Amino acid sequence: MPWKQLAQNGLAHLGYRLINTRSHYSHDGLHSLHHPHFLADPAFQAAYARGVSASHGHDPQIHWRVHVALWAARQALAIPGDFVECGVNAGFVSSAILHALAWNQPQRRFFLIDTFAGPAFNQYSPAENAVGRPNLARQSLASGAYVTDLARVHANFAEWPQARIVPGTVPEILPSIDSTEIAFVHIDMNCALPEREAFAHFWPLLSPGGIILFDDYVYYGHQANTAALDEVAASLDLKILALPTGQGLALKPGTGRSLPPALP
Numbered sequence: 001m002p003w004k005q006l007a008q009n010g011l012a013h014l015g016y017r018l019i020n021t022r023s024h025y026s027h028d029g030l031h032s033l034h035h036p037h038f039l040a041d042p043a044f045q046a047a048y049a050r051g052v053s054a055s056h057g058h059d060p061q062i063h064w065r066v067h068v069a070l071w072a073a074r075q076a077l078a079i080p081g082d083f084v085e086c087g088v089n090a091g092f093v094s095s096a097i098l099h100a101l102a103w104n105q106p107q108r109r110f111f112l113i114d115t116f117a118g119p120a121f122n123q124y125s126p127a128e129n130a131v132g133r134p135n136l137a138r139q140s141l142a143s144g145a146y147v148t149d150l151a152r153v154h155a156n157f158a159e160w161p162q163a164r165i166v167p168g169t170v171p172e173i174l175p176s177i178d179s180t181e182i183a184f185v186h187i188d189m190n191c192a193l194p195e196r197e198a199f200a201h202f203w204p205l206l207s208p209g210g211i212i213l214f215d216d217y218v219y220y221g222h223q224a225n226t227a228a229l230d231e232v233a234a235s236l237d238l239k240i241l242a243l244p245t246g247q248g249l250a251l252k253p254g255t256g257r258s259l260p261p262a263l264p
C-alpha cells in the first residue's frame, strides 16, 4: 500500500480526512483551491485573448483580476453613465472589457486616461520611494512594459469609436473629462497620489449603483495605495471591499430599491 494511502487510512481512523492541497489556481500572487470555472468560458477566453493582443502577445497571467473587472464592468452596464480607466498602459484590461461587452453604445463613452509615458515620478510619497516603486517603474519603462507609443494605443482602440484616449497626468487632466454621469471607473496607476485624487474626483460623478474597481488596493507592495484610498473612503463614510486578487471594490449606494425589512 503506498505511503499516502497508509497515511490517509491512519488519519481517517483518527477522524481526520486528507484533502487535496494542490492549488487549482496559482498566478498573480493568488494561490487557491477554489475552482476558477470562468477559465473554461469561451467568452472569457476571447476577452482575455483580446487583452493579450493589446499587450502585443504578452500574457501577465492575471485571469482572476480580469474576471473581476469583466464582472464589474458588466454590472455597470445596467447603470447610466460613461466608463473611465485611469492607468491604461497598452490597454490590456480595458480592451478585454470593451471586447467582452461588445461595446457598441453611441451614448456611452469609455475614457482611457494615461500619461502614456509612465508615472509622474514626483508623485511618489516617501513610503513609496522607500519600497522602491520608482525603480520598478523605471524598469517597466526601460523594458517597454509601460508603453510610450501613442500611435500603438490609438491603433489598438481603433475598433471602438466611443473609446476616448486621453493622454495626460492625473489629477491635472481630470477636469478635462466632460462627463457628468459615470457608471464604472477602473483605477490602476500603481501610485497612491493620483489614485486617491481620481477616487475623490469621480465618486461624486458616479451614478447610484456605479462601481469603482481599484487594481492595486491590497496588492503586495502597495500599502501606500491602501492607506490613501482608505482615507478617501473614510471621508465618504464607506468601506472598500478587499479582494483576494489584490483588487478593491467600491459600490455607490442608492439604487433606489427599497431594503428588505430588518431581521428581528
Ligand SMILES: C[S@@+](CC[C@H](N)C(=O)[O-])C[C@H]1O[C@@H](n2cnc3c(N)ncnc32)[C@H](O)[C@@H]1O
Pocket (backbone or CB within 6 Å): 086, 087, 088, 089, 090, 091, 092, 093, 094, 113, 114, 115, 116, 117, 118, 119, 120, 123, 146, 147, 168, 169, 170, 171, 188, 189, 190, 191, 194
Ligand atoms: C500598471 S499600468 C496600467 C495597466 C493597465 N490597466 C492594463 O490593463 O494593462 C500603470 C499605468 O499608470 C500610468 N500612470 C501612472 N501615474 C499616472 C498619472 N499620475 N497619471 C496618468 N497615468 C499614470 C502609467 O503610465 C502606466 O501606464
